[in-house]
Amino acid sequence: MTHEQETKDTSAAPSHPTDAQGKPAAPGGQGKPRQHDKVTRMGTESIPRLITEFAIPSILGMLVNGAYNVIDSIFLGQAMGEIGLSTATVAMPIMTVFMAIAMLVGNGGNALAALRMGEGKPEEAERSLGNTVTLSLIASVAVAIAMFIPACIDGLLSVSGATPEDWDYAMRFIRIISLGFIFQCIGMGVNNFIRTAGAPNRALGTMIIGAVACTVFNALFVLVMGMGVVGSALATVCGQAISCATVLWYFCLTKGVPMRLRLRMMPLHGETVRLILSLGLASFAVQAGMAAVNFVLNNLLNMYGAQSPIGAEGALASIGVVQRVASFVVLPLIGMSIAIQPLLGFNYGAHLFKRVKMTLAWGIAGNTVIAVVLWALVHLFPAQIVGFFGITDPNLLSFTVFALQVQLFLIPFVGFQIVGSNYFQATGQPAKSVFLSLTRQILFLIPLYIGLPMVMPVWFPGYTGLDALYFACPVADFLAIFTTGVFVLLELKRLRKLENGQLQAKF
Template identity: 70%
Template sequence: MAAATATKAKLPLDLNEESTGAPLGKDPKNPGRDSKVSRMGAASIPRLITEFAIPAILGMVVNGAYNVVDSIFLGQAMGEIGLSAATVANPIMIVFMAISMLIGNGGNALAALRLGEGRRVDAEISLGNTVLLSVVVSAIVGIAALNPAILDSLLTLSSATDDVRPYARAFLQIICFGFIFQCIGMGVNNFIRTAGAPNRALVTMLIGLVVSTALNYLFVLRLGWGVEGSALATIIGQAASCAAVLWYFVFTRNVPLKLHFRYMAPHLRVIGTILSLGFASFAVQAGMAVVNFVINHLLVQYGALSPIGADDALASIGVVQRVAMFTVLPLVGVAVAIQPLLGFNYGAKLIDRVRKTLWYGIAGATVLGALMWLVVHLFPEFIVGAFGITHDGLVDFTVFALKVQLLMLPFVGFQIVGSNYFQATGQPAKSIVLSLTRQILFLVPLLFALPEVLPHVLPQFTGLDALYFATPMADFLSIFVTVIFIIVEMRRLRKLERGEITAKF
């Protein structure tokens, strides 16, 4: 018995037991927690959401702006061919974002839950293993980019035409080599919010965007380096953001979480939990990538049958996809902002605060969605023109497609926040199901079916027109399913509050 006890004492950490780590001594009610973290369970919920949401929303917009900035500069410098190259590369870049969110959001969700339980060391092990996973996955991506056959296969999957392929290949290879900067700069950035410093999290992302924008202007418009210059500007900007994130966790003093080399040793149970909690975020982005692959294929197919042509169809709907993604990012920002609040309070068994945080988050996302919808409908020509689309017929087509695709935007926030709620509270399976409804289960079948059906029902629309009608229909169906899940969850929370059931995460 004594030998067994001694063996257990030598283990670096038993993840099934309470472990607060070294006392921070900043919260008099709980010396194992930092006051910045503990306030998530005591301060005003609307005030906390506002404090966390503003930098989180701006941060998501900043992160999404990388793709938009690339497209704007390439469109202005190279016209439709530059936009088409960015459109072809976009699904693969979304896959990279999905991987970053798989690792970063999963690790951050686990860290928030552990901090809510007062287990600081476990939270720091989550941070360390998140960085480790980022390094390993980035190395794999970089090695894969050295193989031309892999890149060409991805471009073929993304329906690159012969004219667009060389530009897309050059752009994508550079992005692959710099993936480590995106993976850490974006994924690990979320931990800064959980550490109670949302404004610092925003600053680390702003640094990258400012650098990327300035270098895009220099490399693309002034030096004429084209797609290579745009890709290089992007990864240099991401590297600046990555450096700022690592500096916070390594060199900043008196922070609730620190990055320690010893906690980067792989813990298989922690890695498994990180991946399971992050899979919902991955599913959202991966689903978006699948949708983009499908759309690119169908754009080439139906665009070739229309007066617009395949390359212009790629350029036009590529703009619509980027604007659509950009308008959804503030809603994702709300979901990301309330994630540490949900996780902390759920881990601390403060169920009433969990419920209030969810509803305040849904309300905020709905208001933002309505505002973004209004902006798109008031200034569609200006938005389209900013990407370098000037041909009258193509402008009209792009504007109409933009309005139709974003028809359900005011209500999409409910679906995004509702899906993220289950991830934040340690229920990844439910979150994955809800994530897949919007991106895969409903949208992909509609993309294939509507071009065959809609022209027969409404002859004024072509197969190409039908592609952008699929998104609002899929949004409606996924929102309906989310409503059902949330109703059932509210009943479960009442039982949890009364002690009739126990939470497991």
């Protein structure tokens, strides 16, 4: 496992070649394999300029990637009403599990590639790319087979809160998505390698093409041809397939790229696979935690929704919209953390610890600004946002708007938590990253979902158990932000020691 082994050693020198100013030496120096200028500039150019260059396409790319689920919900809500929205809500946690698998492989492989590039080992970075693609193929076959085993798909739908009304719809949707899972793995997971190769705008382009195609196919299949959930699922797969093709084109056919997908690098290499999975575990934990939260939440919505005037289907539809908007709001914040990942990994691998601290600080500042803007939009235009999903009933609309504003109350501070937890993944400290990634979803939010509805109506008689479900989110956010703050402060202290030569970092 890639991790820090710290020892008192003031004489240790960085393993990566540097010049007199502590910057990476010219490519090819001291017998090292020649590195591409697009990569080495991550250790020399202005940090704010690099972050801006990487962040804009990364944030837009995450919004485009997240648009798949939102697009499905909008078209299904417009075409089928509450049953369409409830079907999308039931399918959401299962699709989140798919995304968790894709990110386990893709983000782990990309983090390893960035570290290896920083260490001056481009061939090892290519091995990480090749092994990531192979692991994606294996995972895709496993997922497709599992979704056609009745016991497996029935079990997932049961824990996902499917009702008799939306059971068959959700099953058909998920099975079609599973058959195209390979396109998601490559189009989303391997896409991140393009950023590490120094081409963030190209990475954005591959995502935009897929999302635009998904929208066009949704309009055609769902609205024009009336294919319902089957059409929406097919539209998603078609969009992901087009995105996948553009990613493979970059690594296989584009000239002059810093990393290339080569057949000789695709056979699984034990140590590389182990490092990919360990570094990707944090990203997997985030998505798996979200899936677990959604599984629990959907069942609680059925229970407490049935006790409220809006009913179980109304609760699933309403909170499903809130969850989708919340996920979409968080995506730009995740995009910033993904944007700085190659910069953190390269400079950490090159032992340029001052640049690591600067990258972390600018990343946190940028994410905070973005989060404040998003918070303002949600609180200024909540009814318009909810209206996009086809909710027209006044009572359901009012409930959804209030739930949305409460759930996203602490968003201005969530950007710090996301960058802070992802920092440890980028710098080869998976155990810390996994723990911080699990704090909000598993350690805090699920217990609050279960416990708060039991006590909140007693403490505040004006609120119901259903209301308590969305009040749990800002409480969990506060606890996760505080925990991450403690870890980041300790890490800054450790970085100062590394910078002063009081500790030695080995990979």
